[in-house]
Amino acid sequence: MRVPAFAIAMIAAAGAAASAPAQAEKLVVSLSTHRVAVTSNFIGAELVLFGTIEPDAPRTALRSSYDLVTTVTGPNVTLRTRRKERVLGIWVNVDSREFIRVPSYLGVLSNRPIQQIADTATARKLQLGLNYIILTQRIGTDFADAVSDDPFRLNFVNLQKEAEQYREEANGVTFLTPTVFRVSIPLPANVPTGTYTVDVKLFAGGQMLSRTNTALEVIKSGFEQYVFEASQNHGLIYGVVTAMMALLIGWFATVVFRRD
Amino acid sequence: MQIYLPIADLPVNIFLVLAMGLTIGFISGMFGIGGGFLMTPLLIFIGISPAVAVASVTSHIAASTFTGAISYWRKRAIDLSLALMLLAAGILGTAAGVWLFAVLRAIDQLDLTIGLSYVTLLTLVGVLMIKEGVQAELRARRGQPATLRRPGSHNWVHGLPLKMRFKRSKIYVSLIPVWGIGFLIGFIGAVLGIGGGFLLVPMLIYFLRVPTATVIGTSMVMTLVTMTSATVMHAATNHLVDAVLALILMVGGVIGAQFGAHTGQRMRAERLRLLLGLLVFAVGLRFAYDLVVIPDDLYSIRVVRSQ
Numbered sequence: 130m131r132v133p134a135f136a137i138a139m140i141a142a143a144g145a146a147a148s149a150p151a152q153a154e155k156l157v158v159s160l161s162t163h164r165v166a167v168t169s170n171f172i173g174a175e176l177v178l179f180g181t182i183e184p185d186a187p188r189t190a191l192r193s194s195y196d197l198v199t200t201v202t203g204p205n206v207t208l209r210t211r212r213k214e215r216v217l218g219i220w221v222n223v224d225s226r227e228f229i230r231v232p233s234y235l236g237v238l239s240n241r242p243i244q245q246i247a248d249t250a251t252a253r254k255l256q257l258g259l260n261y262i263i264l265t266q267r268i269g270t271d272f273a274d275a276v277s278d279d280p281f282r283l284n285f286v287n288l289q290k291e292a293e294q295y296r297e298e299a300n301g302v303t304f305l306t307p308t309v310f311r312v313s314i315p316l317p318a319n320v321p322t323g324t325y326t327v328d329v330k331l332f333a334g335g336q337m338l339s340r341t342n343t344a345l346e347v348i349k350s351g352f353e354q355y356v357f358e359a360s361q362n363h364g365l366i367y368g369v370v371t372a373m374m375a376l377l378i379g380w381f382a383t384v385v386f387r388r389d
Numbered sequence: 390m391q392i393y394l395p396i397a398d399l400p401v402n403i404f405l406v407l408a409m410g411l412t413i414g415f416i417s418g419m420f421g422i423g424g425g426f427l428m429t430p431l432l433i434f435i436g437i438s439p440a441v442a443v444a445s446v447t448s449h450i451a452a453s454t455f456t457g458a459i460s461y462w463r464k465r466a467i468d469l470s471l472a473l474m475l476l477a478a479g480i481l482g483t484a485a486g487v488w489l490f491a492v493l494r495a496i497d498q499l500d501l502t503i504g505l506s507y508v509t510l511l512t513l514v515g516v517l518m519i520k521e522g523v524q525a526e527l528r529a530r531r532g533q534p535a536t537l538r539r540p541g542s543h544n545w546v547h548g549l550p551l552k553m554r555f556k557r558s559k560i561y562v563s564l565i566p567v568w569g570i571g572f573l574i575g576f577i578g579a580v581l582g583i584g585g586g587f588l589l590v591p592m593l594i595y596f597l598r599v600p601t602a603t604v605i606g607t608s609m610v611m612t613l614v615t616m617t618s619a620t621v622m623h624a625a626t627n628h629l630v631d632a633v634l635a636l637i638l639m640v641g642g643v644i645g646a647q648f649g650a651h652t653g654q655r656m657r658a659e660r661l662r663l664l665l666g667l668l669v670f671a672v673g674l675r676f677a678y679d680l681v682v683i684p685d686d687l688y689s690i691r692v693v694r695s696q
Contacts, residue, residue, distance in 0.1 A: 207693040284688035319399040356395040368624025379455030382643035
């Protein structure tokens with residue numbers, strides 16, 4: 130079977146980046162859908178990514194066990210995290226940090242905990258998991274990612290987890306056979322719209338062997354899209370129409386309920 | 390049944406929102422207020438972002454006050470010239486409020502300001518209304534008729550110049566306090582995202598001695614105009630008005646307002662004011678509790694920029 134040229138290039142690039150030993154495996158993945166439509170009955174979605182681990186050359190032997198880490202990254206946003214403190218008996222925002230162009234959605238799915246898959250140095254280099262993903266903060270005039278136990282960073286990640294926008298699941302990847310796997314990607318109901326990248330990394334013995342990526346798109350569709358676009362692109366008309374609707378409904382009620 | 394809100398970006402239960410509209414509509418019809426000070430916190434409670442809640446509630450208030458205003462108009466219970474004078478200053482107040490809103494949001498003190506203002510205004514107005522209501526209730530118990538000559542009819546407000554006669558309300562007052570009240574209501578309404586009816590009604594009664602017959606109708610006209618223009622302004626500048634959310638709220642709101650208005654008209658004005666006072670005071674205490682008690686999370690996130 131002839132391997133397409135782009136796949137070779139991608140694997141070569143990934144191999145170089147990971148400085149792994151001789152490239153022996155490649156990943157073939159397929160996402161259940163590349164387009165998630167947010168319609169009026171949208172209550173969240175669960176996407177499935179199937180994949181297999183295949184020998185790069187016909188006679189290369191496969192290893193007995195693999196690890197897999199899939200990182201799903203949503204469109205970038207800039208968010209400000211604020212901290213309250215008690216001042217004169219009441220709680221006031223006293224301090225804040227801006228997180229610049231961080232993922233609005235971040236799902237890290239693996240077959241077992243990240244710390245068991247790779248050591249700290251590798252995890253940091255490859256940005257594996259919520260602890261090692263780079264979250265740039267603006268601290269005064271500096272732009273930097275703080276250490277993972279920085280209180281602002283910690284609370285930012287926790288708040289995003291509570292909002293179901295960030296998640297790290299050590300059982301998000303299931304190996305159906307030693308070389309065939311399934312990744313379930315949960316998207317919450319309030320998932321941001323935009324383009325998402327899905328990055329799949331294959332590990333064995335703490336080393337990255339191969340990586341591949343794909344993408345998906347979350348879009349509003351139908352009526353939702355129509356209303357959203359009208360509100361964004363024709364704000365004034367949208368506002369006038371909404372106000373007219375309010376007055377019409379108000380007037381209609383007096384006609385329906387008129388008792389005198 | 391869940392429905393996804395296109396601007397708020399989350400699904401809500403359509404019946405829950407409808408019930409909220411009905412309940413607040415009932416209260417607003419009964420007391421002749423917009424109900425924004427109750428609806429906005431409720432929407433935030435079910436997970437809608439404060440900015441979207443404030444912006445969308447304006448159109449809901451527009452709908453329910455329009456219903457109310459029409460029925461008061463039929464009863465000739467609206468003082469249009471007084472409403473116009475209040476509105477003239479109200480628009481200036483709104484502009485000033487919108488400016489302050491943006492400043493406070495930028496320095497992350499908007500929530501605190503809203504909280505403190507709610508506590509101060511609601512508890513103060515609540516206490517005043519309860520006091521007045523209890524006194525009226527006691528008078529009624531003793532079998533005394535409601536005083537025909539309102540006590541303190543001639544306070545310092547009546548000494549001010551630039552007087553104008555408002556025929557429908559049968560009052561002759563200076564335009565200075567009228568404009569002052571209009572400006573203040575417009576200003577507070579814009580900063581707090583409320584119509585301000587619960588403040589306007591007592592102010593008109595206590596400062597201007599507007600009679601009960603016209604006070605609610607007049608206050609509704611002012612709320613109607615400010616909230617309708619606020620809907621358009623919010624939609625045009627912040628793009629935060631969720632028409633789907635607003636529609637569900639409105640349908641519930643106008644139905645509730647009809648029943649509320651009928652209930653309210655069967656009750657004595659003094660008792661109505663006492664009840665509203667209790668409600669206002671309770672909401673004020675709720676906000677005070679939030680300010681003082683240790684928050685669940687000391688940290689919070691605000692979206693600065695998407696993409």
